[in-house]
Amino acid sequence: MKELIMTIHILAATLWVGGMLFMVLVLSPYVRKLPDYVKHFQEVGKRYSIWGTVISLLTLFLTGLYNMKVMGAPFPKVFSMSTTYAHTLSYKLYLFFTTVGVAVVHDYLLGLRAHKSEKLRKLSVIAGIINLILGISIVYLAVKLRFGG
Secondary structure: OHHHHHHHHHHHHHHHHHHHHHHHHHHHHHHOOOOOHHHHHHHHHHHHHHHHHHHHHHHHHHHHHHHHHHOOOOHHHHOOOOOHHHHHHHHHHHHHHHHHHHHHHHHHHHHHHHHHOHHHHHHHHHHHHHHHHHHHHHHHHHHHHHOOO
16 A cells, blocks of 8 residues: 555656646747747646646645655654654655645736736746745655655
C-alpha cells in the first residue's frame, strides 16, 4: 500500500511541477506569437488550474500525510521533532503551504483578471514564477529527505 501511495504522490508532484515547467518553457513562447495571447494563455491556465493546482495539490497533501505517518513523522509531531529529517520535512511543509497560498492568489485572484490590465498580468507572471521556484525547492527537499534529511 505504501508503494502505491508514494507512486500517486510522485505522479501528483510530476503533474504539478511538470505542468508549470511546460507552461514556462513550451507553451508561453508559442502562445506569445498568437494574437490576443493573454486570452489563450488564460484558457490553458484555467484548465491546468483544475488538474495542476486543485487536484494535484490536494493529492499531494493527502498522500503526504499518509507518507509522513508511514515514515514515523506524523503531521502534528513533525514541527516539534529535533532530527535533521524532521527539520527538512518541516521546511518542505512550510514551502508547501506557502505554495498553496501563492497558487490561490495566482489562479483565482490574479490569473482570472490578468487580461484586464498589464499590471495584473505582470503580477500573475511573478506569482507563477514564485510558485515554480517554490515547487522546485520542494522537489529538492523531497530528494534530500530520500537521502536521510
